[in-house]
Amino acid sequence: MYKIIKKQILSSSIKLMEIEAPKVAAKAKAGQFIIVRANETGERIPLTIADSNKNTGIITIIFQEVGYSTLELGRMEVGQSVTDFVGPLGKPSEIENYGEIICVGGGIGIAPIYPIAKALKNAGNKVISIIGARTKELLFWDDQMRQISDELYIATDDGSYGQQGFVTDILKNFLEQRKQIAKVWAIGPVVMMRAASNITKAFHVPTIVSMNPIMVDGTGMCGACRVAVNQETKFACVDGPEFDGHLVDWDLAERRLNMFKEEEKVILDKKLWR
Amino acid sequence: MPVQKATERVNNFGEVALGYDEKMAVEEANRCIQCKKPTCIKGCPVGVKIPEFIQLIKEKKVPEAVSKIKEKNSFPAICGRVCPQENQCEKYCVLAKKKAPVAIGRLERFAADYMLDNREESYEVPSDTGYKVAIVGAGPAGLTCAADLAKLGHKVTIFEALHVPGGVLMYGIPEFRLPKNIVKTEIENLKKLGVEIELNYVVGMLDTVDELLEQGYNAVFIGTGAGLPYFMNIPGENLNGVYSANEFLTRTNLMKAYDFPNNSTPIKVGEKVAVIGAGNVAMDAARTALRLGAKESYIVYRRSQEEIPARHEELEHAVEEGVQLKLLISPTEIHGDKNGWVKGMTCINYELGEPDASGRRKPIAIKGSEHYFSIDTVVMAIGQGPNPLVLKTTPGLELNKYGNIVANENGQTSKQGVFAGGDIVTGAATVILAMGAGRKAAKAIDEYLKTISNN
Numbered sequence: 001m002y003k004i005i006k007k008q009i010l011s012s013s014i015k016l017m018e019i020e021a022p023k024v025a026a027k028a029k030a031g032q033f034i035i036v037r038a039n040e041t042g043e044r045i046p047l048t049i050a051d052s053n054k055n056t057g058i059i060t061i062i063f064q065e066v067g068y069s070t071l072e073l074g075r076m077e078v079g080q081s082v083t084d085f086v087g088p089l090g091k092p093s094e095i096e097n098y099g100e101i102i103c104v105g106g107g108i109g110i111a112p113i114y115p116i117a118k119a120l121k122n123a124g125n126k127v128i129s130i131i132g133a134r135t136k137e138l139l140f141w142d143d144q145m146r147q148i149s150d151e152l153y154i155a156t157d158d159g160s161y162g163q164q165g166f167v168t169d170i171l172k173n174f175l176e177q178r179k180q181i182a183k184v185w186a187i188g189p190v191v192m193m194r195a196a197s198n199i200t201k202a203f204h205v206p207t208i209v210s211m212n213p214i215m216v217d218g219t220g221m222c223g224a225c226r227v228a229v230n231q232e233t234k235f236a237c238v239d240g241p242e243f244d245g246h247l248v249d250w251d252l253a254e255r256r257l258n259m260f261k262e263e264e265k266v267i268l269d270k271k272l273w274r
Numbered sequence: 275m276p277v278q279k280a281t282e283r284v285n286n287f288g289e290v291a292l293g294y295d296e297k298m299a300v301e302e303a304n305r306c307i308q309c310k311k312p313t314c315i316k317g318c319p320v321g322v323k324i325p326e327f328i329q330l331i332k333e334k335k336v337p338e339a340v341s342k343i344k345e346k347n348s349f350p351a352i353c354g355r356v357c358p359q360e361n362q363c364e365k366y367c368v369l370a371k372k373k374a375p376v377a378i379g380r381l382e383r384f385a386a387d388y389m390l391d392n393r394e395e396s397y398e399v400p401s402d403t404g405y406k407v408a409i410v411g412a413g414p415a416g417l418t419c420a421a422d423l424a425k426l427g428h429k430v431t432i433f434e435a436l437h438v439p440g441g442v443l444m445y446g447i448p449e450f451r452l453p454k455n456i457v458k459t460e461i462e463n464l465k466k467l468g469v470e471i472e473l474n475y476v477v478g479m480l481d482t483v484d485e486l487l488e489q490g491y492n493a494v495f496i497g498t499g500a501g502l503p504y505f506m507n508i509p510g511e512n513l514n515g516v517y518s519a520n521e522f523l524t525r526t527n528l529m530k531a532y533d534f535p536n537n538s539t540p541i542k543v544g545e546k547v548a549v550i551g552a553g554n555v556a557m558d559a560a561r562t563a564l565r566l567g568a569k570e571s572y573i574v575y576r577r578s579q580e581e582i583p584a585r586h587e588e589l590e591h592a593v594e595e596g597v598q599l600k601l602l603i604s605p606t607e608i609h610g611d612k613n614g615w616v617k618g619m620t621c622i623n624y625e626l627g628e629p630d631a632s633g634r635r636k637p638i639a640i641k642g643s644e645h646y647f648s649i650d651t652v653v654m655a656i657g658q659g660p661n662p663l664v665l666k667t668t669p670g671l672e673l674n675k676y677g678n679i680v681a682n683e684n685g686q687t688s689k690q691g692v693f694a695g696g697d698i699v700t701g702a703a704t705v706i707l708a709m710g711a712g713r714k715a716a717k718a719i720d721e722y723l724k725t726i727s728n729n
């Protein structure tokens with residue numbers, strides 16, 4: 001069993017949990033993900049690793065309660081254990097000293113961008129981070145991001161914190177001013193990753209995105225997580241989750257994410273706690 | 275053998291074949307003429323002493339019959355259900371020449387079920403040899419290899435990537451063909467032999483095979499199966515509503531999507547489902563689709579009924595339940611609606627030419643025969659390849675051109691101390707062949723361990 005050691009409510013819908021999983025923590029690298037199943041009847045939920053500590057054996061996950069399964073996980077408390085916790089899964093990020101790089105984290109994407117930015121910083125890169133959310137309440141970990149970034153920029157859609165606008169606005173400004181950016185990592189909702197990739201494409205800056213498709217096993221067995229990259233079908237769980245943002249078929253990614261929208265409503269209606 | 279009526283069973287996930295009662299079993303056993311030189315045994319990949327166990331059923335000594343089977347086969351309740359007996363033991367039954375062969379599989383199932391239902395089996399755990407063996411994958415090959423090694427007194431740990439052991443027995447074969455409680459009970463029995471199972475453990479991502487060896491395992495058996503679904507690489511294959519058979523069956527069997535929302539994993543099945551392929555997996559998917567509420571379920575196959583690779587009984591059950599066969603056609607493109615959901619396929623007709631390398635007549639597309647087939651769910655059941663996670667992280671392991679592990683008939687790979695068997699070596703095959711490979715490897719591993727002790 002995998003015990004919840006710490007729980008932190010980052011916003012009304014975003015929760016952080018530290019989970020005891022020493023074997024996973026011993027191997028986890030930036031960019032990888034885990035699959036968690038809260039209980040015996042639960043779904044297998046893929047979540048990118050937000051942080052890991054080999055010494056304490058703890059993996060940090062951050063998730064937004066969007067459907068029944070994440071709500072159910074969010075209801076769990078410190079001291080309880082999740083039934084299953086598998087990982088690390090997926091290929092790690094390719095961390096090298098690229099020079100000056102930009103890490104963009106949109107919304108819940110701040111969680112997965114953090115370990116990547118940290119690893120890039122440790123590898124000697126100059127790390128410029130741009131994080132953002134719809135509103136101040138949904139923005140988290142700006143302090144953590146500040147610690148590992150050479151420069152940090154914050155945007156909120158409503159202007160309640162940082163600059164008003166999208167992370168992609170800041171990204172665009174940056175690329176217009178500084179030509180030496182070697183690489184961009186952009187993680188967040190599909191619309192944001194798509195917009196970021198479109199911008200960087202115009203400036204010919206290589207861009208890595210982390211895909212978050214629907215998944216079941218996470219080991220290449222089911223093929224649910226198919227994404228098209230350069231018109232070739234890839235499995236995000238084993239070929240990714242990171243891909244070249246300029247080559248991803250975003251329309252397809254968006255469509256496939258909505259596959260079970262109706263079912264999500266059904267289960268929320270039937271099983272939501274009162 | 276009594277079965278659930280087709281009109282009823284298509285509405286539930288209960289087992290289709292209901293099994294013999296004792297009277298029927300003894301009656302069937304009495305048909306066995308106890309050949310002096312039994313030919314049935316040579317048709318069994320694990321060499322079950324068939325006439326001997328049938329004789330014991332004749333004498334109503336069911337526990338003894340099960341012990342006799344278990345000398346060669348650790349999981350009779352499973353094999354009695356999913357083995358292709360008609361191509362194995364029963365094919366070689368002397369009676370088969372003139373009339374129906376003895377129903378060996380059903381008798382095996384009867385005996386095994388009787389034990390599961392009526393008594394707790396006792397297990398003698400042999401004295402510890404001091405050797406440790408790691409098994410990668412808790413499917414049929416790994417479980418069998420583990421059972422045999424444990425019986426020899428070796429300390430066995432199975433590493434399984436999923437959250438339950440059983441492999442294809444749990445995620446692939448549907449409840450209506452192999453109740454999951456039977457698999458669970460068999461695995462509990464295995465644990466009584468001292469076998470440990472580590473779940474949620476993805477070898478290759480956590481420890482690699484080399485790391486397991488460094489940690490003190492004296493040998494490793496890789497039985498990771500055929501865990502990579504093939505697609506056809508035709509346009510429209512990533513539309514919403516196109517599943518691999520693995521996904522379709524895993525959602526249903528392992529994650530119990532048929533009991534949604536009591537279980538949280540959903541599955542979406544349209545009114546008209548086309549399953550591409552005609553093996554056992556395809557039959558399972560087509561029959562599952564009906565149980566999940568599809569109004570029409572089709573097997574779409576580019577050869578003719580004669581070449582259908584599924585077991586005859588499964589095909590028969592599928593047709594009884596209303597699965598329709600669309601033969602000598604294959605899709606060339608899948609079409610979607612404006613929201614990206616499947617709405618139809620373009621199919622092309624085939625005719626059969628000369629036999630090809632597989633020995634079956636080669637399907638040849640008929641030019642200009644393209645036609646539209648209205649459909650809203652597609653399940654690709656055209657086979658699976660080897661999952662690469664373990665293979666890619668194990669240097670020195672020789673693979674063939676299909677990516678399967680190269681191993682000799684005893685399961686020895688190109689890497690010392692590393693053995694492999696089942697679908698990861700042969701490509702997708704049957705449960706019993708995987709079990710047979712697990713047995714052979716266990717024997718070879720035992721011999722290998724003795725050589726280390728001599729050095």
